[in-house]
Amino acid sequence: MKQRRISKLIRIGTVNIGGNSPIVVQSMTKTDTRDVAGTIRQIQEMAEYGCEIVRIAVPDKEAAQALLSIKRGTHIPIIADIHFDYRLALATLEAGADGLRLNPGNISEKKYIAAIVRAAKPRGVPIRIGVNAGSLPRSANPKVSIAKQMVEAALEQIRLLESLDFDQIKVSLKAFDVPTTIKAYQLIAEKIPYPLHLGITESGLPRAGVIRSAIGIGVLLYQGIGDTLRVSLTGDPKEEVIAAYEILKSLNLRERGPTMVSCPACGRCEVDLIGLARSVEERLAKMDSPIKVAVMGCVVNGPGEARGADVGIACGKGRGAIFRKGEVVRTVEEKDFLEVLMEEVSKI
């Protein structure tokens, strides 16, 4: 893995982004923002799963005003997602937004940006320049690649913000096409000092969406690029948060809760391994500590192949071997596989 690109540190509410800070997990609510109680409930659930910053759509004045009550009922920083109307940005700043996301594709005029900066700067509220491949500003040059057009759109707004003496900036360059997204982030990473918010846009329902997101975000993180991320899925926002942590855990960039090592099972396996693995996953779901648990389908390969696990089981016909760090510590009958494994887990 490449060493992480060190970006300028900014702060969204109480959360640091960039510099040497851990890579921050964000997501977005899917409730009607004007439904204050429903939105608060969703934010609280997202926070339980580890969401560190939440973004909410602000399509109108009523939604902007709702932010005030939503802020009161929640404890993680809130970013207002603004399109088209700079006055909604002003209203959410007044309501206490911790961050703004602007789309250069629909708010780019200097006088509007200047009005937003005048309100954001004294409040210490950063602005994300959130470029989407599908809503590029009209000035974009159609002769160059989409990735370059996205970078150009971002750079133009960055220059505008800098000319207004504003540098609390974060940038995203999202496309549906994974190589386009990667290219865009690679290009801008060399040109600006600001932290980067990673994501693949419109990536679809979870089954395909997590894969598109994992590859796009994963390739960039592997190259040391990225300070915060949001996995966009057509699904429950907590699935976005879970996927975000799985991406970070896969690259050893964050720890959160248990990790399961489990083999795919094959013709060598003589128990219902998939069922056992599912039960273990369910039981582990309530745990917070970053324990690594292995569920392996055969006694012969199991303990060795899962040497890195803190505790595990290797299942044979009728009996299984419980192991710790690759060493077998006891054997157990099939009917007791789950209970004994969980007992060993609880000892750690």
Add this chain to the structure above:
Amino acid sequence: MKQRRISKLIRIGTVNIGGNSPIVVQSMTKTDTRDVAGTIRQIQEMAEYGCEIVRIAVPDKEAAQALLSIKRGTHIPIIADIHFDYRLALATLEAGADGLRLNPGNISEKKYIAAIVRAAKPRGVPIRIGVNAGSLPRSANPKVSIAKQMVEAALEQIRLLESLDFDQIKVSLKAFDVPTTIKAYQLIAEKIPYPLHLGITESGLPRAGVIRSAIGIGVLLYQGIGDTLRVSLTGDPKEEVIAAYEILKSLNLRERGPTMVSCPACGRCEVDLIGLARSVEERLAKMDSPIKVAVMGCVVNGPGEARGADVGIACGKGRGAIFRKGEVVRTVEEKDFLEVLMEEVSKI
């Protein structure tokens, strides 16, 4: 993306691997290999989802003999997964295996490898050297990194095969740790001309497993490394095949069936977008052609953001806009969203 590493072309049955061939999707059966009917049924289902080569575990003689009947009942090439006992390799070659996978961690003696080569070579059957981080041969040097130990284990067996005048070789270097796996493949890609089989081992249940696999395999493919792949999941093998194609589709390396572009929905959305997207996915599941269909939550951003889609819908309150390639072609009432969209899909 880096240009693809051009490897030596080999052939498993009727399927080319390496050279300039498309990246091949493999998976493995989870049935008891001795259950011939059940194994054939599973292979047929995997093939329906696009599995191009299937591997089966051969833990004993009976399983080796079953291969003969399994070959008769199926039409995609079959690789025998052999551990510990070289005689099982000989038996499966006799039974008609199209490929062998050997683990240098448990079969490495020259006389055994020589016996296998004597049987494989005249039959034109390639051998995969399948190194697993968890079952490294004893000779591995514990002072060097796991990635280097894996590469050393593979190189030793490659040299042995080459000394026996055998070059129908494929190599895999799988670990649970994603950066270790990536590093191992990067190292060996520069040292040998043979095709590489990618995978992350023991990656767990689908939710985490697809993410670990997508990042590990995705980073390598992005770097031009990899000729065939298997996604290992503690789950149904067809899920492995579906995930493999999603990985390849995300990087525009293969096409297969429809692709859905769908937004995550947010407070701007006034319909049940997730429900609609799921219904569309279900209806598209039966389609073969690589059509791109968009389901977008708002009229304002929708058509533009999904410009790359062949056909799509952008949903507003009570009404939606059907678009083709970003241009709105008709509007439709909410109750007709699904039917009209599918009607437009069928026109393409």
